[in-house]
Amino acid sequence: MGESDHKAAITHTTDVLQRLGVSAQAGNLANAAAVGITQLVWRNGPIEDAHAGERGRRNQLHDGVMFARNTWVYQQALDAVTSSDPYALLTLEDRLLDRHLVWPGTARTLKQFGYGVLGEIDKHTKKTINGLMGWRRRLTHEEFLTLAALNGLLGAEDHFGMPVWELRVQAAMTRLRGQDPTFTARLKSRYDLDFATWLDTAPPVVHTDLLEVERALLTAPYELGADALDWFAWNPVLTRDQQ
Known part of the structure; x- marks a missing residue:
């Protein structure tokens, strides 16, 4: 996405977010960005494909597990976008890809829930985090949050965090x-x-x-x-x- 595309997307997203009651002035832009990052980096990726298919049933990746995991990922994303650490997004990546961390709200791990698609999950997460790192380097903080929030405006307008x-x-x-x-x-x-x-x-x-x-x-x-x-x-x- 070029600079002019970024600016157009930011302007459009700002307008839509304001209609949803989200803005930097309202103090909830970071929350919307965390929702968008959750969608981009985690929810709309290989794990959702696994959840929706036979592999999800075999791995016990049911709706409740996804609900728990998605809301936990949101909290990690919120930590990342509100941190002053320039490498906070890489910390987020590490947390999401930790194959041995028991997922809060469950008794199992990524290695178990994501069995069969672990390589795809790694690739998708690293690619999208790398893209977010690029945005963060080139944009102001508010622009970065706004662009990140864009990914939460398609079907996630009423999700946890909004x-x-x-x-x-x-x-x-x-x-x-x-x-x-x-x-x-x-x-x-x-x-x-x-x-x-x-x-x-x-x-x-x-x-x-x-x-x-x-x-x-x-x-x-x-x-x-x-x-x-x-x-x-x-x-x-x-x-x-x-x-």
């Missing part, structure tokens, strides 16, 4: 407490489930400590564990509306 995520969690807590009759009606009309039957399928923590569920979803979802997150993944409880 302003809308808090609204999704607030909606989920209202529904889990049985205080959203529209949601209850939707369960019945669309999924043929009554509220009590649906809630019975929730992980134990939902029944014992909703405050902990809310805290973790807002700050570090992986702390709930991959099995609990598997219930939340693709669950209508986290949608923002009833459409």
Whole structure:
């Protein structure tokens, strides 16, 4: 991407981010950049291809594991973009490619979850981190954050780390407490489930400590564990509306 392309992308992304409530002035541009980096470096790569196919089933790489891992990667990316260390992105690379680190929220490692695509994961991660390092050298810090955030604007506008995520969690807590009759009606009309039957399928923590569920979803979802997150993944409880 040439300099003129960078400038055009930065201008466009700035406008879109502002409509989402994200800006340097609002203090959440680094968060959006971390979402974008998570998408670019990790989520939209060989690990997602593995997750979506037979290899993912063999490696037990289910939705809850991906939910936990993606939110943990976001935290590492946020550390990298808010660090004054010029080599922080290489530290991020090392963390992501550590084959022996047990993934938070699980009991397994990259070596186990990524078995069969480890070389592809290494290649993809190193290539994208190298590209990010180039951007960081050539751009101002705010320009770098804005361009990094661009990668989170395609399908990740309401993911963990973006302003809308808090609204999704607030909606989920209202529904889990049985205080959203529209949601209850939707369960019945669309999924043929009554509220009590649906809630019975929730992980134990939902029944014992909703405050902990809310805290973790807002700050570090992986702390709930991959099995609990598997219930939340693709669950209508986290949608923002009833459409």
